[in-house]
Amino acid sequence: MRVYFDTGVFIDYLSTRGNTNSILRSSERRGRTPAEIAADAERLFEKVSRAHIGATSCLTYYEVEEALYGLLAQSAKGVSRADTFLIPTARSITTQVQIVVELFNISVLDLTSGTVRLQLQQLDLQTRGIRAADALHVASAIAFDAELLVSTDGVLLQLDGLLMNSRGCKILCRDTEYALQLL
Numbered sequence: 001m002r003v004y005f006d007t008g009v010f011i012d013y014l015s016t017r018g019n020t021n022s023i024l025r026s027s028e029r030r031g032r033t034p035a036e037i038a039a040d041a042e043r044l045f046e047k048v049s050r051a052h053i054g055a056t057s058c059l060t061y062y063e064v065e066e067a068l069y070g071l072l073a074q075s076a077k078g079v080s081r082a083d084t085f086l087i088p089t090a091r092s093i094t095t096q097v098q099i100v101v102e103l104f105n106i107s108v109l110d111l112t113s114g115t116v117r118l119q120l121q122q123l124d125l126q127t128r129g130i131r132a133a134d135a136l137h138v139a140s141a142i143a144f145d146a147e148l149l150v151s152t153d154g155v156l157l158q159l160d161g162l163l164m165n166s167r168g169c170k171i172l173c174r175d176t177e178y179a180l181q182l183l
Contacts, residue, residue: 001052001147002144002146003054003055003149003150003183004055004056004137004140004150005055005060005106006134006151006152007059008151009152011064013038014038014097016035016038017038020072020092020093021068022034023068024067024071025037041176045104045106046104047180049104055106055109055140055144056140057108058110059140061094064093064094064097068090072090107144109143111140115139115140118143119132119139122135122138125138130156134155137149137151138159141163141165142165142171145166145167146165146171147169147171148172148183149163150176157174158173159173
């Protein structure tokens with residue numbers, strides 16, 4: 001199976017790997033603790049790397065860093081020159097994403113003008129209010145011929161069975177614990 005990972009799966013996995021990362025997932029999701037969520041992400045990455053083909057977009061690196069930076073910036077309001085110190089801390093998570101990509105043999109897909117054109121052709125995403133980054137992930141999954149899009153984003157999970165990959169097959173959209181059940 002061809003599996004596309006949205007940014008949230010990387011955030012789930014990395015949230016229990018380091019004190020700074022723990023602010024990325026500090027609350028439960030559907031009755032699961034952050035530790036359980038991270039364990040599901042790890043099992044999913046392992047399962048895909050053993051028997052399936054996994055991919056994500058290069059956009060994931062940006063989104064993970066921005067997520068961490070945003071949370072760090074909130075905690076440093078009023079601190080002089082905070083950006084100078086926060087950026088290196090937030091940037092370190094992109095190295096961690098690269099380690100995950102290498103550990104679990106995940107392909108990183110380029111964002112190209114073709115990806116943007118494909119995103120723009122998905123008019124249903126616009127009418128559903130799917131914002132640019134999520135729509136680019138969807139377009140990347142379509143171009144990758146994903147059969148499964150794993151996301152933690154409720155908006156993308158609502159697209160389950162509505163998306164078609166470039167071969168004309170429906171794309172399933174699942175959060176990690178449900179994706180594990182499919183594989």
